[in-house]
Amino acid sequence: MTAPSRVVVVGAGLAGLMAARELVAAGSDVTIFDKGRGVGGRMATRRIESSVGTAVFDHGAQFFTTRSEEFRSVVDRWIADDVVVEWCRGFAGDDGHPRYIARRGMASLAKHLASGLDVRTSSLAFGLSRRDSKWRVILDDASTYDADAVVLTCPIPQSYSLVANTDVELPNDLIMTDYERTLGVLAVLDRPLLRTTTGSSGGSRTARWSLVECGDRPCTSPHREILSLL
Numbered sequence: 095m096t097a098p099s100r101v102v103v104v105g106a107g108l109a110g111l112m113a114a115r116e117l118v119a120a121g122s123d124v125t126i127f128d129k130g131r132g133v134g135g136r137m138a139t140r141r142i143e144s145s146v147g148t149a150v151f152d153h154g155a156q157f158f159t160t161r162s163e164e165f166r167s168v169v170d171r172w173i174a175d176d177v178v179v180e181w182c183r184g185f186a187g188d189d190g191h192p193r194y195i196a197r198r199g200m201a202s203l204a205k206h207l208a209s210g211l212d213v214r215t216s217s218l219a220f221g222l223s224r225r226d227s228k229w230r231v232i233l234d235d236a237s238t239y240d241a242d243a244v245v246l247t248c249p250i251p252q253s254y255s256l257v258a259n260t261d262v263e264l265p266n267d268l269i270m271t272d273y274e275r276t277l278g279v280l281a282v283l284d285r286p287l288l289r290t291t292t293g294s295s296g297g298s299r300t301a302r303w304s305l306v307e308c309g310d311r312p313c314t315s316p317h318r319e320i321l322s323l324l
């Protein structure tokens with residue numbers, strides 16, 4: 095199959111950046127639009143100044159693992175590029191699966207993947223239409239962009255609203271997909287927790303929580319904690 099010559103990718107998170115890189119490698123002319131000020135989407139890093147120095151928080155994805163040879167070879171390249179390091183192999187002992195983090199915060203992996211790509215940030219895809227075999231993407235500043243193909247990687251509700259006025263039909267189970275709300279608490283501690291494990295989780299009938307202890311991550315200073323309440 096030949097790659098479409100001109101492609102618009104909506105979303106510069108992990109999915110959009112990886113898709114764009116594959117398409118560029120296949121010879122397509124790719125432009126990525128993201129409504130955010132930077133790349134990464136839910137792979138997000140925030141720096142907060144505190145009395146004990148700069149705290150670096152990954153407040154979206156905090157780590158990832160590999161479950162296939164194909165992805166493992168991709169991650170091996172990121173390790174060779176010194177962007178990603180192995181962090182641990184499980185939270186209550188070694189479960190055999192390496193957990194990886196980006197050395198300078200998870201958003202730095204997105205920046206690495208975006209390098210060399212045509213990424214337009216602060217650009218919200220507002221509408222989508224198709225005439226004959228051409229797609230037209232309308233941005234929130236009323237500018238338009240024509241393409242042979244469009245890749246939507248924004249969360250399903252946003253993707254659904256973009257295709258709502260086209261002849262594209264999304265599968266019902268995709269439309270019915272729901273997202274759980276997450277409250278993230280980023281706390282800079284002035285001393286280590288009295289715990290030895292790397293992470294833990296628990297919950298009640300109404301809430302679930304997970305705790306990722308970041309003191310041993312190379313991208314953070316000692317005693318930094320991220321508490322994610324789900």
Ligand SMILES: Cc1cc2nc3c(=O)[nH]c(=O)nc-3n(C[C@H](O)[C@H](O)[C@H](O)COP(=O)(O)OP(=O)(O)OC[C@H]3O[C@@H](n4cnc5c(N)ncnc54)[C@H](O)[C@@H]3O)c2cc1C
Pocket residue numbers: 104105106107108109110127128129130133134135136137153154155156157158159217218219220247248249252276278322
């Ligand atoms: C709190 C939290 C913790 C997590 N922890 C982990 C973890 O530990 N390990 C793990 O593997 N995964 C984790 N995840 C999940 C992981 O972050 C996501 O699965 C992954 O980052 C999704 O990538 P994506 O590219 O599909 O989507 P996103 O990262 O959401 O990217 C979509 C992009 O589309 C953009 N966009 C949306 N609408 C538009 C529009 N109309 N026009 C232009 N741009 C648009 C957004 O700005 C965004 O940048 C976590 C998620 C959260 C929220």
